[in-house]
Amino acid sequence: MSWFRITLHRSAIGLPERTRGVLAALGLRRRSQTVFHPVSQDFAGMIMKVKELVRVQEVDAPKTDAEVKAERQFAPGFWVEKRGKEVMARRGGGGRDMN
């Protein structure tokens, strides 16, 4: 089953009530918001109504909001290998607590 990945690219300010209603039915409230809908005639018709405002992709599986956000973010680029307390404990020194 494939899904439409729909992103609102242009704002609906100043557009007819009918167009805004279609966006609301798709679940798009703000620009660059992304929603996923199954590929069907209903959603294809809705996308056709607002095709000037949205960007559409066909994907295999929907993503959650957190996953969509993670796409936009950079990898942290680091990970903690050893905590400072462990290093001090291994050396046998009761180092001052760094809290």
Place this chain on the structure above:
Amino acid sequence: MSRALLRSVLELRTPVTRLPPSFLLPMRSIPARFFNQTTQIIEPAQTADADADAIHATLTAARQQLVQQQQQYQQPQPQPTPKKPRLPTSPSLPTPTGPVSESVRSLLPILAAQPGHYITIHIHGQPYLVTEGDSVRLPFKMPGVEPGDVLRLDCATAIGSRDFTLQGAPYIDGRLFECRAIVTGTEAEPMRVLIKKKRRCRRKTHIRSKHKYTIMRISELKIRSDVSDL
């Protein structure tokens, strides 16, 4: 007899006299008190209501109510647990599994054999060109890390020496190098004062800010010279 007594008195005194003055004593000796350690003070309310009830209801009912109220006040208040920042403890990029390219296989030993390497590491997408032994002041305070923590830096876009550069696309395979940094502390900038003033109004607002930055030292940069098993 009197001498022994005197000595015992002196022995009692010496530990007190040998202590340095109080301002030299470490701060640890003073019990630290934090905001979340003080118990919440709840004043018993509804006394007027209780009196009114006591007038109207029977004495036993009032007693029961009082006992219930006491039990209610004696219940321990749930302490809000401080939210700990989650630190990444696993590599931030998925480890590539495929074989390395032929050019890397042939040229990486030459790069590794050269003296003095630099590396462009990326932390939260920001590049830092560093060599081993460098001290880096990050433009933010890394939440949750403490001095002495060993960080493994695994996102790099370039590793090079004087003659060779290994360029990633966009990142270099994490199996080809090992880069570590030790958190050395936190630094603070001088206090900034921003004066906000509106026209035709004498009122000025001073807005103060003091940012903190994490300092870390690049403790290790190793480039793998033997890639025959990759």
